[in-house]
Amino acid sequence: MKLLYIIGIQAYTLLIRIFSLFNPKAKLFIKGRKNIFTSIAQKVDPAEKHIWFHFASLGEFEQGRPVLEKLKALYPSKKIVVTFFSPSGYEIRKNYAFADVFYLPMDTAANAKRFITGINPEMAIFTKYEFWHFYFKELKNRGIPLYVISGIFRENQAFFKWYGGFYRNILKSVTYFFVQNKESEDLLKSIGLHHVSISGDTRFDRVYENAQSPKQLSIVESFIGSAPTIVCGSTWPEDEKILSALPQQYPNWKFIIAPHEIHESHIESIEKQFSVGSIRFSVFGAEPKALNAQYQTLIIDNIGMLSALYQYGKLAYIGGGFGTGIHNTLEAAAFGLPVIFGPKYDKFQEAKDLIAIGAAKSISSTGELIDTFNAFANHQQAADAARKYVDNKKGATDQIISVIMKSNRP
Template structure:
């Protein structure tokens, strides 16, 4: 199976190069890895030990961030290196202040694994949620460098639990300890003989709860909202935006804030066609105070505001449910507002939990959205239930860092 894995990696590299000629993300993927080891050598002193955090993308960074920051708080002398697989993580967090170096992860080959681990000299490697790379895991194992998975989650349909999944199961044996989100994951790992796991929960709960307590105020957004009820639509894609446009027309007494997942000029222009009288956040910044609040719809055309926007909402709509899967529902729930999202949420335990508690609704079409909006708009308890749910599940970060303290003893 290793030969097939190698072919898959090389095929992926070839496809990315082809796509890079016309796709921005693919181009960043290639450019960011060019001369990567020379850039690491310029930035990182490999005579010193580092804690290596790897994140697939931005969502995983936010998921593991609370652990990273807690380590830095308790052990400020520790050096930290971060790698990202995806441009959507690296490009947004490449200047994150608490890391001594932030890089793209080179593709998983035997040569790259040896070079990277020699270059960053990790005393500990921490991967968040998923991404299982054979050569990186194997090389860490050969060098007796502890590897931990935090906020891990497993499902029955994954290859690890298939009769033909022996190669992938071997990757899991290189992990020193798993911190898992739910009991199902614990049970699944036990079925393949893996016992070195702890049920800790999801570190995202710690992150979003802390952020909700200290979210920055957005005076322009507050002025836009005024005293009207607000729906915040976060991380939206075109199918989401088309539904929100209908909802906006049906409820002129509400304000709508649309924060799309992609903020490229083309996509923003398409959103403006759906909401022809909307104002963009960039334009709002140039508007006189007297004019702020005249529009019904605010389009967020920059990065970094979404998690603070939920503080101004009465209901949240979370995008992605008509595509690969919904985005982060917990950021909204932490602010005590109920959430609505599309039909593809089966991979997200928190979405299932919020639905069961009556603090969220999944929709598949306009009629279902209209009904969900009306019901949640009248339900004064749903938001409180969402917030209580988040707060009740905090604590994973402390549990993980307490465990890690065993590795940090002199």
């Protein structure tokens, strides 16, 4: 199985190199790792101890961010190294003020040894998932504590199958698991891993903090005026096709579309579907205020604003539910927005919870979207339930920090 893992890593790297010839994300993936060890050597002093945080992508960064920033607040002189696997995380957070930020070199024995030597970590903290054999083994061999925070496990994962011995051994390198639910705790204990506790999801702390002091966006405020607004976050073409029926149905509402991908062809596709009264964010700011009323749909053609946009909404639609799975529902719920999303949400406990308390609904068609829109448009009880759900779930960060501090004094 180890040989297959090594072959898989090599095959993945080769495929990414091929895709990089015509795919912008793949190109960034390869370019960002070019001369990576030279870059690390220039920025990181291996004579100093560091705290290493790894994130798969931007969503995991926001999830683990409260723990990172709490540790930094407690130990301001400590050096922190952040790594990302995905360009969508690195490219947005590469200038993050509290850490030196890099792409994670591919998981090989040589890379793991060289990388860990280069950053000299006193502990490593991985958020939610990404379990790398050689990195984990190298940390264990050197006696460096490794924590997984906001972990979540499912019975159908290879760790819990008869053929999953190799993958179970990867998990054995983890010093301690902080998991989101009892199912994850029980699954880990079923394979002999008892260094685990249910801490919940650190995303609740992050979205709660964001909702308490969101960044004000004057251009968005000018756009919506006093009109009720639905914020459609992380949308994909399948979502936009259904959403495009709403503006004509609800002429008194404003619509904010923040797509997951902002490349030109996608923005142009949204403009065609929302052809009446739509305008790009980058253009709207230069428009005379007297013309503001003629625009009903604002298309966000940049990355990084979404978490602040929800403060202006009365409802939220979260994209991804017609593809591989929905995106972050909690950012909207923290502001007290009832949430609507597509049918693929089964892997997301918070989505199930929000539906159970009447703060969210899943839809599969335009007709269901309109019915749900009508049901939620003036539903204060749903709004209150969403906000209360987030408020009651916060606190994972303090629990994680408490355990880490008992075992390590950074």
